[in-house]
Amino acid sequence: MEDGLMKKRSGCRIRALPLVWMAVCFVLIVVVSGWQPASSEARPRSEKTLVVARSGEPEWLNPVAGHQHPDSDMALFRGLFKIDAKNELVPDMAQSWEVSPDGRIYTIRLRPHIRWHDGTPFTAEDVRFTLDTIQNPKNHSGLRAEVEEITKVEVVDSLTVRITLSRPLAPLLSKLRIGLIPKHLLEGKDFNTDPFNHVRPVGTGPFKFAEWKRGEYLVLVANPDFYGGRPKLDRIIYKFIPDPNVRLVQLKKGEIDIALISPKQVSAIRPSDGIVVEVVEKSADYRVMMFNFRHPLFQDVRVRQAVQYATDRQTLVDGALLGYGHPAYGPLQFNWAGAKEIPRHNHDLKKAEILLHEAGWTRGNDGILEKEGRRFSFHLTAGSNDPLRVDLATLLAGQLKQVGIEAVVEVKDFTSFKIQEVEALILGGGFADEPDDDLYRFFSSHLGKEGRNYSGYQNDTVDRLLEEGRSTLNPEARKRIYQEIQRELIVNPPYNFLVYLKPLYAVRKGVAGFTHKIFGHKTTPLWNVEEWSVEGRP
Amino acid sequence: MAVERVLELDMDRVPANPRTEIVTAFFRHRTAMAGLFGLIALIVLSTLGPSVVGHDPTATDILAIYASPSSSHLLGTDQLGRDLLTRLLYGGRVSLLVGLMATLMATVIGCAYGVFSGMAPKWLEYPMMQLLDALHAIPVILLVIVSEVFGESSLIKMVLVIGLASWMGIARMARTECRRLMEADFVKGAIVAGASPTRLVFRHLLPNMFAPLIVVVTVGIGQAILLESTLSFLNLGVPTTVPSWGNLLGNGMSSVLGGAWWTVLFPGIMIVLTVLSMNLVGDGLRDLIDPKNRSIGS
């Protein structure tokens, strides 16, 4: 080899210098090739731009897909109804409505002079098209179960639509908050692959689509013809930042204006950062430990009650939420239909031990309960994208261990498992407005695999009450029904309710529009996006 | 194929009497001794340490959330008030164990593949080399991440995944060595004398590969530990509840901006020190096998 080096030198003497220069040129070429002229969707400082941090990126910009990205959906697309600052249902693109005496036929009159972002007038045909699209089994829509009671949608005239139901449905108007999509652009197209979903979304909302750079940001610009008046902002930029820490860094550096932060990040915000932390004191957003009823451990109601008693909720609030939350005892504590006072299962290790003993469980040598040769041990799964749920699971596992229950915490990416297949899960949910939304999907056994009854909960009393709650139109009567459900869910628990969160939003000074109300799961502070404004930016 | 030329430079020189010479020379090698000392210290700390510290690595204490380093918690606590020193020492057990077992597995697979392809007839050798080259073209970290998609996360799976993704370097080296040894007179002699293939492999080939092998393996353990920490940091590694160094780091990420610098600093330093020690020992060994001190990365 050394000889080889000797011989070959004659052939390559002068090539070393060019070699180094080649490297230099290579770097320069590569750098320059990456340079592009400033993009047209730049962020001119003179314009009123709000930069919003988002943890997840929408897969599609199409509300009918049912992917649940409420803030960008609300800015681009609007539905017939919406909820206001008091969490009451008010008409949005609807103007008035009538219900037939049997509660099965709704005649809805639409607000006139609404135009799609491309200038085409909005009509009743679009409403029918949207509902048809959801119900068409060929389309990948996640909302089909939501509208299964709708049997017929008729266009009476260009601004009136008549919806016929298979049975009375109290939450129908609430369900009609679904964003509407334009018939003239999507009719006859393949819903599943049409570029509408990615690059050409057209809605009726206060903001129009401008640019979407995958993995980075989505830019919307003001719609001057919005039927609710031109929004105060010129531009909204959603930045997609999955990592909560990166969000915090960018917030502190002024690169974003508003972001959801976790309780443990509050201490990182210093007065010099120019950030206000908005604490949403009341929110219906709960975190629970879901029992999977397919697992033999959780079939005995005494065991589930014991788990409830073994849970020290105040410690969870203090330890995982640093006090930014409330102990949770049921799904409706912050819902209008919920009772103020309900029986509570406070932290009581004695009661837990007694119940477990009654159920036939005794302590084994390692301190873990045993029954007929089986250890009381299960996996408690928590989603990897939310450190808070992991903390909750970890603390809870420690508490359950005191009564001899072993919960092995398992952190997984949400897309990597089916919820129906885990043994127990830290789950989130809860709304402040329509009680049926959450309860029916989570706890009714009627929907079977269609619904979100992940735990496989089956309770005839709850089933009957839920059906009654849906078909009763009188609000007071409904309230009584839901309070009864609430009590039943404590006696025969489907979930071990843990905490209600107080969501924390870090908002840059000079940004106005944050309106406090009772938030729900997935409520965004931008629910009133058309009223937001920015000032004081040079 | 390119690398063989590089490796062959190293492999030309084998000490006359490997055993005794290497051992005595090794103890005279200063950096190698430093590495060895570091390794022994780490092993002792992580095996005996946890019982001395007296904290439970999983015990939470909501009154001591983010306690900074002090006399009661020498290296501070994390977001649930768990003692970082204890978790670090337990983490050492996990990380060292994963590194060791995974490399052991890689060595077995690599040697088997390498020796087999080195002795195989031409028609078989070619596809075997192509497979090696093809696998080499995909970065190890990618192979590992892809394999992570299989099954539940557990320590055993972690070992399997890292082992299965990192045997190619060893196989390549074993093959080169094997082919070199096959040309040696004593092996040719053994073949003429009618030695069975098994005997050939276990009595002549493998023992004579030991010296270069141990170098690759030592460095490999360090790389396996790095891989483990990277995967755990990405939440694709050992179960999050097991306090491995990578998990501690990933966990510390959400704390460090709030000022809890200790949650990220100490686990990182532990990883660097461990891998450094491994590499120093590997380097020392390499120097002894290859007196001309030509060392490449791995």
Place this chain on the structure above:
Amino acid sequence: MGHYLIIRMVGIVPQLFLISLLAFAIMKAAPGDPVAALVGGSAEFMSEADHQRVAHNLGLDRSLIVQYGMWVNNVLQGDLGRSLKDGREIRSMLFEGLAATLILVGCAWGVIALMAVSAGYWAGSRRRSWVDYIVSACALVSFATPTFWMGLILILVFSVELDLFPSAGQTSLGDASFVDQLQHLVLPLLTIVLTQIGPYIRLVRGSIQDTLLSDFMRAARARGLTKSTVVWRYLFPNALTPCITWAGFSFPLLVGGTFIVEWVFGWPGMGRLFLQAAMGRNYPLLMAAVLITGLLVIAGNLFADLLVAWLNPKLRRGYGR
């Protein structure tokens, strides 16, 4: 040279076949529910019948050989399929990511080459001096530092505390100027260079030391040639050849490191795409990414080999015969 090129190209074909087979096999064997991924975690809204229908539409119920055949056929036509997550064309997704990754990898390679050659020469020509010891120690530490940890430390120090460089992304919103892009490049590039340069420095240093001791160097100096002539015409060409070979061989390491850096710094490249795909069980994207990465690495190897061949006429002619 042309002949050598052809021989090398032909040698790549079986590798490509194996890589494609590997990518496909791994992805198909993986668990997880691609149908659930398609509806973006909202699979709870789907009925069992819907589930089967979507699986059928995606061809997930066909035999594996048919699926592989379909995939290869599409790939050869330049169609890498659609992402399960959002139905977008993978080709365009990868294309966007590829540019960003190439910028990072290319710059890193360039900077590493320059720094490794200078530091290696500096240390190698002053054997057993303090320079040698310091450079060697730095190289050792560099080799032992986890990439992601280095990235985090750099972010904390230079971005959060000192506020000198941006912490994430490739450009600032609304400011995609050249300077802005350079600023965004600094920390990711520094992370890759600091954690990958170790082996290169050590190799250059060792190689320079060896070459300096060789007879032809002594002869060159004895002939009274100037120092720069000796260094540029004799030392570097001979000492750097094994280094280039190593650079080609270790290219996968560099690419792997780049992927991690992309994740830490939110760099919109292939690595981040790939990691997201792995976490979201986005099989078509994963398969395509394995294939493209393999291609990229093979191309890098080829480049290094050709460079060596170009420097070494003996090899070039040997193949030509």
